[in-house]
Amino acid sequence: MFGLLIAGAVVAICGYLIVNRYKAQAVLICGGFVMMAVAVIFDFGPILPAKASTGFAWFDLFKFVDDLASKRTAELGLMIMVCAGFAKYMDKIGASKALVHVAVKPLKLLKSPYMVLCGGFLIGQVLHPFIPSASGFGLLLMVTMFPIYISLGVDRTTATAVIATNGCLDLGPASGNSILAAKYAGMTPVDYFVNYQLPQAIVISLAMTATHYFVARHFARKQEDQLPPPAAERDENVAAKAAGETLPPWYYAILPAVPLIMVLLFGYFKFKGIKMDINVALFIGIFVAMVVEYVRSLDLRKIFSSMQTFFDGMGVQFATVVTLIIAGETFAKGLQSVGAIDTLINYAQTAGFGKDGMILVMSVIIMITSLIMGSGNAPFFAFSAFAPDVAKKVGAEAVNILLPMQLTASVTRAVSPIAAVVVAVAGVAGVSPFEVVKRTAAPLAVGLIVVQIMTYIMF
Template structure:
């Protein structure tokens, strides 16, 4: 019990520091090291019946416990960089390169064009979410996709009769379903679940995601219509300069460049056990193949020096992802390792079993916790990466599928993020449209809450 009390105190302190906007990586690293050091002390005092397991399984000790604490970090970082790290970095690098050569802009522009043929304002608004969610599979940057849609789709929605608040609220939520092989969180969740990315995407994310996506689209129709009527002229007021335009910067790229962002997903869909089982293609390989194809396309249009200089951004973005996302994953795992070392997780599992709560109740509690943390912090990565490593242990103890707990935890972070006035995407859309972030989340709250409820229901149905 002393381990639980100690872990609770450390966790509360860590959360308070995170809320003050300190860098999550350093905060979680610190929390993990404190928990591990505390576990060592408790073990020496005979307070841990099962001892303190500091290092991951299969990692040998340095011979000195102080060095072992640091080796725990390096061993986790080594395994993650070679696996999930390369996957996330290559996906982000390709997405960045697509943006630089104008391919992402062309794709967003052409996806939004069919909507201009419709004349019903709120029907177009609702269908716009579907278009945005589809584009999110190929343009995984929430802020980046939102800015593209602010240029291509926002003016169309406003001209058709939707208020600036309605149009901006819709665009702020288009990337809430964090799905597909280009998503860092989805790839990490697949690895935690012990399956390849495409299996996780096709078998688990798509069935749940379709139902949740339809729910969001429908709720936007009624929510924005209701608020536009209720707010009247207030819904049309904006502050400052609205920075949207009627044309998007395509870098003078040809129209067919809009197909380039789809190449990785097409390759992964074709070369996997569901279609062509004889050829096995992983995400990093698909990203690098697609990058080579894009480079060749660029070399046919521009001089080699310019193309290769731009191509370096692929690798620079990979480095940026290591500094931001991979280190956060490692820090989260270290913190989770600390919770396990102190015996906290085992105690919580046993306590929950004694309460007689069903696995679904555990899933709902964990999803609610992750969602609240996401809204408060403005980011779902820190809470998800910190607690995702604990999921397999919970699932094993309760005799349920890992995905029962993992799917709602992973998807809820992207959904709940759209209800936070301090998340990057909401702030970016608010600034671009001359609106208040708090006014925006007032419009996104109902679709987000409805999506979270549908997420829980569909997870139970499919598991």
């Protein structure tokens, strides 16, 4: 009980600091160290097993981080960094923009603004696995889909809300959260995506699409949005930027999909007995893009120079996502060291919670922390490490706990007014993030409910 009280206090303090924009990595690592220090002082047990220990308990705190950083950077971290580098390169050569522009063309054939909203949301769900950054994807849609919505009479806030939720399902083998979840579940990211994420994503997307339709009509009837001249001028600027944008040829739209197609064909279906992992597929995708760029420009210096974008993308991802994973797992180790997780599990089991009850409890924890932090990554990285142990103690598979946790984290993010994607798209549209989340709340609440229903049906 004492350990649980210490953990609760540390979690509350860390949450307060993160909400107030203290750096999440530093906060989580320090929080983990504080709890591990308490475990050492009160002799809750060793931080490291005897074989891995330095021989001095206080040095073991740092040895744990060293071992963790070495392991995560060499395996999981490299995969995440390569995915990010590929995404940055696709953006650099304009392939991401070409993909979105080709995908949204059918929307212009629809005349009903509400049907266009629904169609745009569904297209977003299909495109997001190819463009994993929620904020980057949202900003890209602001210069492609947003002008279409506005031209059909959709109010700016509703249009912005739909765009803010386009990346709410963190899907695909290129997603950092998906890669981490697959790691803890003991499977490949492709297996995790095809067999577990995809069935849920289809149902969740359809349910949220229907909800968006009725929410948009509800707010249209209320006519809450009055377009002042500066906002109308901003809309014209966004539309003008979209109209005047220089795009590469249409076939560039295929390039972002090359790695996913290859990893599904060879990594999942094992076509002609060929095996392929995500990193190999991404490197091949980069090579194909370089060849296409060279054939188009015949400028070898330009092609080689553009590769720096790939390496820069890898570096940025290490500085953000990989370090956040290390910090989150350090925090998780602290919670485990003081016995907080075991205590919670014991309480849940005493209260009669089985597998389904524990899935709900872990999802609620993730939902609350994601809403407060405005992030889908930080809470999932901090709590996902518990999933295998929790699952084992309630007689479930790790993926039974991880899948709803991961989807809950990503869905909840878009209902937080401090989430990066909400703030970014609201800033472009010139509307309040709080008004945006009023319109995202209902579709995302439906999404969260469907996550739990689908988890119950699947497992």
